[in-house]
Amino acid sequence: MSEQEHFDIALDPKELNIDWDKATVDKEELLEAGYPLALLVNWIENNIIAPFSVENSKRHFYTKEVFKATVYHVMSQKAQDDDKKVMD
Helix, strand or coil: CCCCHHHHCCCCHHHCCCCCCCCEEEHHHHHHHCCCHHHHHHHHHCCCCCCCEEECCEEEEEHHHHHHHHHHHHHHHHHHHHHHHHHC
């Protein structure tokens, strides 16, 4: 999946249940919070979010990077939806 194709993966920030006050988060916590696996895999493969450590086979990410990726994804998703409306 290319970097652009991941915008086809719907992400509703209202449905995410993540503690933004934590400094770090692991992949399992992101899945439990409501992030789609395909989106996380794409972000990791395209270095949108990069693990800073691996402990007990768990990849840990900075919550700040996940937040930035989330905002960018939602804004791009919204722009793509707006473009579709204009084209229709």
